[in-house]
Amino acid sequence: MGKRQTIEISTAEAKRQMDIISQLSHHIKDKGLKYFTQTFGCQMNAHDSEKIQGMLTQMGYTETDKEAEADLILYNTCCVRENAENKIFGKLGYLKKLKRLKPDLMIALCGCMMQQDIILENLKKNYRHVDIIFGTYNIYKLPELLQTRFETGKKVIDIWDSHQDIVEDLPSERKFLFKACVNIMYGCNNFCTYCIVPYVRGRERSREPQDILKEIRTLVEDGVKEIMLLGQNVNSYGKTLDTPMSFADLIREVNKIEGLERIRFMTSHPKDLSDDLIAAMAECDKVCNSLHLPFQAGSTNVLTRMNRRYTKEQYLELVRKVKAAMPDIALTTDIIVAFPGETDEDFEETMDVVRQVRFSGAFTFVYSKRTGTPAATMEDQIPEEVSKERFNRLLDLVNSTQAEHMQSFIGKVTDVLLEEVNKQDATLLSGRTSEGILVHVKADQSFIGEIVNIKIISAKTHYLMGELVSDECE
Ligand code: 5AD
Ligand code: SF4
Numbered sequence: 001m002g003k004r005q006t007i008e009i010s011t012a013e014a015k016r017q018m019d020i021i022s023q024l025s026h027h028i029k030d031k032g033l034k035y036f037t038q039t040f041g042c043q044m045n046a047h048d049s050e051k052i053q054g055m056l057t058q059m060g061y062t063e064t065d066k067e068a069e070a071d072l073i074l075y076n077t078c079c080v081r082e083n084a085e086n087k088i089f090g091k092l093g094y095l096k097k098l099k100r101l102k103p104d105l106m107i108a109l110c111g112c113m114m115q116q117d118i119i120l121e122n123l124k125k126n127y128r129h130v131d132i133i134f135g136t137y138n139i140y141k142l143p144e145l146l147q148t149r150f151e152t153g154k155k156v157i158d159i160w161d162s163h164q165d166i167v168e169d170l171p172s173e174r175k176f177l178f179k180a181c182v183n184i185m186y187g188c189n190n191f192c193t194y195c196i197v198p199y200v201r202g203r204e205r206s207r208e209p210q211d212i213l214k215e216i217r218t219l220v221e222d223g224v225k226e227i228m229l230l231g232q233n234v235n236s237y238g239k240t241l242d243t244p245m246s247f248a249d250l251i252r253e254v255n256k257i258e259g260l261e262r263i264r265f266m267t268s269h270p271k272d273l274s275d276d277l278i279a280a281m282a283e284c285d286k287v288c289n290s291l292h293l294p295f296q297a298g299s300t301n302v303l304t305r306m307n308r309r310y311t312k313e314q315y316l317e318l319v320r321k322v323k324a325a326m327p328d329i330a331l332t333t334d335i336i337v338a339f340p341g342e343t344d345e346d347f348e349e350t351m352d353v354v355r356q357v358r359f360s361g362a363f364t365f366v367y368s369k370r371t372g373t374p375a376a377t378m379e380d381q382i383p384e385e386v387s388k389e390r391f392n393r394l395l396d397l398v399n400s401t402q403a404e405h406m407q408s409f410i411g412k413v414t415d416v417l418l419e420e421v422n423k424q425d426a427t428l429l430s431g432r433t434s435e436g437i438l439v440h441v442k443a444d445q446s447f448i449g450e451i452v453n454i455k456i457i458s459a460k461t462h463y464l465m466g467e468l469v470s471d472e473c474e
Contacts, residue, residue: 016144017055017141017142017143017144018058018143020143020144021055021059021171023147024143024146024150025058025060027060027150028059032062033061033072034061034062034063034064034069034071034072035056035061035062035063035064035071035073035074036064036065036069036070036073037049037056037063037073037075037076038074038075039076040076040078040084040088041076041077041078041084041112042078042080043181043228043230043266044183044201044232045078045111045112047230048076048110048111048136048139050172050173050175051139051170051171051172052076052110052139052142053173054170054171054173055140055142055170055171056072056074056142059143059146067095068098070105071104071106072105072107072108072146073105073106073108074107074108074109075091075108075111076110076111077109077110077111077113077114078111078112078113079113079115079116079196079200080195080196080197080368080370081365081368082368082370083368084113085113085119088109088113092129092130095107095129096127099129106131107129107130107131107132108131108132108133108142109123109130109134110133110134110135110136110139110142111136112196112197112200112201113200114134114136114159115135115136115159115199115200115201116199116371120133124157128155130155131149131156132146132155132156132157133155133156133158134156134157135158135159135160135200136201136202137160137161138159138160141158161202174224176419176449177222177223177224177449178223178224178417178419178449179227179228179262179417179419180226180227181228182215182219182227182229183207183230183231184206184207184212184229184230184231184234184250184265185205185206185232185233185236185237186202186204186231188201188203189203189204189233189236190232190233190307191307191374192296192306192307193305193306193307193375193378194306194336194368194370194375195370195373196370196372196373199372201232204236204239206231206241209241209250209253212229212250212254213253213254213257216254216257217257220257220258220259221259223449225259225262225417225449225451226261226262226263226264226417227254227263227264228264228265228266229250229263229264229265229266230265230266231266232267233272234247234265234268235247235269235272235273235274236272237250238250246274246276246277247265247277248274248276248280249280251263251265251277251280251281251284252284254286255284255285255287260286261286261417262288262451263284263286263288264287264290264436266292267294267334268291268292268293268294269294270293270310270314270315271308271309271310273293273318273322278322281325281326282326288434288435288436290330290331290360290434290435290436291322291330291331291332292331292332292333292334293318293319293322293331293333294334295334295335296308296335296336297335297336297339297350298312298346298349298350298351298352298353299312299343299346300313301346302339302341302342302346305339305375306339306375307374316353316356316357319331319356319357328435329435330360330361330435330436331357332359332361332362332363333357333359333361333362333363334363334364335350335354335362335363335364335394336365337350337365337366337390337391338366338367338382338390338391339367339375340367340375340379340380340382341378341380342367342382342390347390347394350394351393351394354394354401355397358401358405359398359401360405360406360436360437361436362398364391364394364398366387366391367382367387369381402461402462403461406437406460406462406463406464407459409433409459409464410456410459411455411456412455412456413454413455413456413469414433414435414439414453414454414456414466415433415434415452415454416431416433416441416453416466417432417449417450417451418431418447418451419431419448420448421445421448422440425440427442428440428441428443429441429442429445429448433464437464438462438463438464439454439463439464439465439466440463440464440465440466441454441466442467443468447468452468452469453468453469454467454468454469455468455469
């Protein structure tokens with residue numbers, strides 16, 4: 001353990017882990033052990049955590065939402081921005097005290113942060129109370145790592161630099177019965193100069209279409225109506241397969257699955273968004289009326305230094321084509337403010353893109369320096385007071401275009417997948433439109449998991465209020 005390795009894993013590996021799961025389950029069930037997990041970062045991490053939870057449940061653990069009650073605490077970490085990392089170190093400080101009170105407590109860390117050497121060294125030296133550390137490539141090995149920890153009583157560290165194969169058929173625990181995420185590819189080849197992801201999640205690897213389709217069919221048989229196809233750059237899906245297949249054609253195949261009602265996907269890179277994909281989105285009735293298309297920065301100069309490989313004009317042209325094919329589509333995006341060297345004029349170009357596109361939503365970030373990426377050593381890092389001022393101005397603009405978009409729904413009847421009881425008001429159910437917009441509606445709990453028609457009666461910045469249209473009430 002502890003040695004870095006590059007390994008190819010056969011699908012039989014999943015079976016080996018399942019055997020370990022069944023060996024462990026007696027011991028864990030007998031003791032009534034509980035686990036607590038917390039996930040940081042993106043949808044990819046959230047989906048990895050579903051797999052982790054699936055394995056822990058099969059091992060006999062029950063979930064608790066209270067850290068203090070848990071026998072195993074696992075954090076699935078993110079390192080895309082510095083504040084995500086700081087949160088983990090803060091949490092580990094708290095766990096040190098908890099472990100003093102409860103010496104049998106097992107602490108596990110996994111995910112993107114663990115793939116960085118400096119972090120790993122820091123954890124080994126200063127956070128000795130962590131019991132198990134693994135990375136992004138070997139999540140499926142959790143049963144074996146736990147078994148080793150139980151048997152040897154020693155710290156277990158298993159970080160790999162990469163791996164080629166993809167392990168299929170692991171258990172997974174979904175938060176919702178009727179919607180699910182499905183990985184279609186792993187890793188990223190783009191090396192945007194600010195981004196740590198290619199270093200911690202490795203090169204692009206696509207799953208075989210038949211494995212993806214089989215998984216979706218099984219999910220649909222299990223009651224799933226909506227799926228989210230996940231990948232760091234879904235638009236380049238299939239290029240590395242022995243028999244290459246485009247993402248557009250994958251969508252066409254998924255669209256044929258009977259019983260499936262909604263298809264979403266993320267994330268799309270503008271440089272790889274083909275005309276054929278736009279055509280597939282428009283022609284496939286199950287593809288939702290939304291597209292997440294990060295533009296990151298409006299200035300072509302900044303985009304070049306970010307290694308995004310498109311210009312402002314090309315991005316706007318892409319948006320024009322998408323809107324021509326799907327006029328009411330809801331576009332969302334990611335934007336980074338204060339990339340090194342960003343001038344006031346550059347920033348105004350970002351504001352200009354937001355004004356022109358009128359996004360229905362945007363995730364806005366202040367640039368965060370990530371050691372090891374090319375942008376970290378670029379000159380002219382932007383002072384905090386400048387980045388904060390730009391960030392606030394951008395946020396105001398994003399909120400106002402979002403509010404305008406929300407207003408446009410008032411009076412319309414739209415289909416909503418009702419997902420859960422509203423957390424603030426138990427008489428309301430909350431769900432999402434095809435555009436991905438949150439809607440609250442007075443409805444009986446029996447509607448959870450149903451796609452229903454809802455008339456929108458009012459709009460706030462981040463959600464809509466609606467009422468069930470009459471035939472649904474009968
Ligand atoms: N600083 C700020 N934001 C970043 N992102 C990725 N790396 C950084 C960074 N170093 C943002 C991008 C990406 C989203 C997932 O996170 O906008 O699309
Ligand atoms: Fe990071 Fe760029 Fe890859 Fe997205 S496309 S994961 S921003 S390197």
